[in-house]
Amino acid sequence: MLESSMGGISKTKLMYNTYVSYSKLKQHVNLLILSGLLEYDSIDHVYRTTEKGINFLNTYKQIRRLHIHDF
Numbered sequence: 001m002l003e004s005s006m007g008g009i010s011k012t013k014l015m016y017n018t019y020v021s022y023s024k025l026k027q028h029v030n031l032l033i034l035s036g037l038l039e040y041d042s043i044d045h046v047y048r049t050t051e052k053g054i055n056f057l058n059t060y061k062q063i064r065r066l067h068i069h070d071f
């Protein structure tokens with residue numbers, strides 16, 4: 001989940017944590033927002049994972065566990 005102790009993560013921290021350039025980060029963040037997986041809080045200037053995003057991450061983790069056990 002993309003959250004800090006404040007309940008979100010700034011664009012700068014997100015960029016450094018993901019090792020993605022600023023231009024690529026903008027593309028990915030826009031796609032995640034359009035997909036409803038991420039939201040931007042313009043008051044606190046942070047991004048937060050939505051409930052849909054959390055569900056997606058949990059499902060992804062389950063699929064990875066199944067895939068790992070297949071090998």
